[in-house]
Amino acid sequence: MNKPVIIDPEGLNQLISTLTRMGFQVVGPTVREEAIVYEKLESIKDLPEGFTDEQDGGIYRLKRRSDKALFGYVVGPHSWKKFLHPPERRLWSADSEGNDFKIKPEKLESPKFAFLGVRACEMHAIAIQDKVFINDKYVDPVYQIRRENAFFIAVNCGQAGGTCFCVSMNTGPKVDTGFDLALTEILDTDRHYFVVEVGSDRGAACLEQVTHQQAQNEEVRQAEDVVEKTSGQMGRTLDTTHIKELLYDNLEHPRWDDIAERCLSCANCTMVCPTCFCSTVEDVTDITGTHAERWQKWDSCFTMDFTYLHGGEVRASTKSRYRQWLTHKLASWQDQFGSSGCVGCGRCITWCPPAIDLTEEISQIRDSETQTSKPT
Amino acid sequence: MMARKSKPKVAVWKFASCDGCQLSLLDCEDDLLAVSQEIEIAHFPEASRAVMKGPYDLSLVEGSITTPHDAERIHEIRKSSKFLITIGACATAGGIQALRNFKDVNDFISIVYATPDYIDTLQKSTPISDHIKVDFELRGCPIDKMQLLEVISAFINGRKPNTPAHSTCIECKRRGTVCVMVAQGKMCMGPVTHAGCGALCPSYDRGCYGCFGPQETTNTGSLSTQLKKLGADDDEIVRTFRGFNAYAEPFRKESELHDKENH
Structure with missing residues (x-):
């Protein structure tokens, strides 16, 4: 593939204009409601220049940096799934005609998104959702069209957050596949620039429209150092050794009761998780009864309706719901989709109001097993 | 039809x-x-x-x-x-x-x-x-x-109404509202509150007041622990749970646990 190049912040601005001219809706990080969220971007002025975030269990704080970094933070409350797998959408509508009714499918149209600032863990999360939505027998057409149209400008993380553990999950902090362009932001004392890796032909074509120069070896090395440094900063770690067996062997572990004491079953963890994909459908009629619609909405394994069958809920207790979520995420996901369902982004830790931390829960279960295991 | x-x-x-x-x-x-x-x-x-x-x-x-x-x-x-x-x-x-x-x-x-x-x-x-x-x-x-x-x-039309009983948090997340409790340390009843308003208050940068009453599976004790971490004392917790749905059982029981008159 092409050799890395250098662009400066103005070059990044040109990249946004170029993509906009090509018909893409550029979306990426911006500051809103005391957090860095993903929204439509017009120019680099919309990026969170000079902002960072501090994260821990149940805590997120937007802070000022001493420099003018454009990507000097980690992942926030939003993930790209809100664009690829919209939170609420109409699947079809129907109108009555005499004694019959006619179904009107939704038009398959979608804005072409250019995602700016996608982190390594998020690229992996999208690859995981691809397996769910398009790489199987049953394809979600809305996800497919949005996914296939999307342009990816990834960013290698210049720092790790307090709840990050991508190194444990082998999903970062360096972006490895799936991108069109990948940036590493370098803030020298006198220079602010990006080392750009090209991941596709259209990425290269796009870059032709932008002022750039070949990267020197020293600049490439500096970019590598950034990622190296980030790798050493992970706020959390998760030992994934035989994690599937660990969870399958501990379905009745007392730790699940302990978690249930704290879990609010509010579903925040599943909503912010970039791989959680569950949805529900709601059928509605208007008051005349001549028009009906079916809507798909994000759902969660933490709601009672999720396992409601004739006669009641299968997983009525909070304990069973949390255990289901974590065991699916880290263990049965492997059986189902061939990889872990967790990318180590830490969102479920940060955005859990009572700060339940899956890395800590797993470590507690593992430690107790080590203590009780008999010599073989 | x-x-x-x-x-x-x-x-x-x-x-x-x-x-x-x-x-x-x-x-x-x-x-x-x-x-x-x-x-x-x-x-x-x-x-x-x-x-x-x-x-x-x-x-x-x-x-x-x-x-x-x-x-x-x-x-x-x-x-x-x-x-x-x-x-x-x-x-x-x-x-x-x-x-x-x-x-x-x-x-x-x-x-x-x-x-x-x-x-x-x-x-x-x-x-x-x-x-x-x-x-x-x-x-x-x-x-x-x-x-x-x-x-x-x-x-x-002889069908079941769609009025989900899950938490208000799900409504916040679907509309993309940033959690006011996690990002700003504001007290919020959202995690124990029944959905239905579309998460109105958090979208105006305020915590949820619990107007829709308890959600289907409340863990009020855990929320109180969290509210204390955010600086609330027992009196404030009593007031938080004693709003428009004060007598709904989960809210009533939680407020009584923190009510000095009961101790």
Whole structure:
């Protein structure tokens, strides 16, 4: 593939204009409601220049940096799934005609998104959702069209957050596949620039429209150092050794009761998780009864309706719901989709109001097993 | 789809309440015409003096039971209604007036009224479902008018209404609102509160007040622990849980745990 190049912040601005001219809706990080969220971007002025975030269990704080970094933070409350797998959408509508009714499918149209600032863990999360939505027998057409149209400008993380553990999950902090362009932001004392890796032909074509120069070896090395440094900063770690067996062997572990004491079953963890994909459908009629619609909405394994069958809920207790979520995420996901369902982004830790931390829960279960295991 | 024979007769009843919920029906604006074409408003004193006799196909009941007279009247309404839906926090949980339930009501009567002898009231303000069988409860203070339309549509079309009982957090997340508790340390009842308002307050940068009452599986104790971490003391926790749904069981029990008068 092409050799890395250098662009400066103005070059990044040109990249946004170029993509906009090509018909893409550029979306990426911006500051809103005391957090860095993903929204439509017009120019680099919309990026969170000079902002960072501090994260821990149940805590997120937007802070000022001493420099003018454009990507000097980690992942926030939003993930790209809100664009690829919209939170609420109409699947079809129907109108009555005499004694019959006619179904009107939704038009398959979608804005072409250019995602700016996608982190390594998020690229992996999208690859995981691809397996769910398009790489199987049953394809979600809305996800497919949005996914296939999307342009990816990834960013290698210049720092790790307090709840990050991508190194444990082998999903970062360096972006490895799936991108069109990948940036590493370098803030020298006198220079602010990006080392750009090209991941596709259209990425290269796009870059032709932008002022750039070949990267020197020293600049490439500096970019590598950034990622190296980030790798050493992970706020959390998760030992994934035989994690599937660990969870399958501990379905009745007392730790699940302990978690249930704290879990609010509010579903925040599943909503912010970039791989959680569950949805529900709601059928509605208007008051005349001549028009009906079916809507798909994000759902969660933490709601009672999720396992409601004739006669009641299968997983009525909070304990069973949390255990289901974590065991699916880290263990049965492997059986189902061939990889872990967790990318180590830490969102479920940060955005859990009572700060339940899956890395800590797993470590507690593992430690107790080590203590009780008999010599073989 | 078969044409319906006749329009269902609908009655709207008021008990101890502020009228805000029944006004939600009049608030339906553009949809009100469609509603009036599909149902016959047979009894709705707030809207019309024309009152038709029962029985009624559907009764919408607003307000809580606070007097001996109302405790009898609700049974008459049940008898004359095929289907009965309670609307709003007063009818479903006793309302803000259920704050009296934590004290002796006679103490208030002597302070508030010039001639306490004229007052004939019950010790407690209670939800309608404490007195009669209720077919469906629509939460909120006030109720959400789109949910009211949904419930009426569902009733007319013989289907189950879509009024999910999960947390308000799910509504915040679907609309992309940033969690005010995690990002700003604001107290928020969202994780224990029933969805339905569309997560209105957090979208205006405020914590949820719990207007829609407890969600399907509340863990109020865990939320209180979190509120304490955010700086709340017991008094503040009592006030947080004693809002419009103070007498809803999970909220009532949690507030009593933190109420110094109980210790």
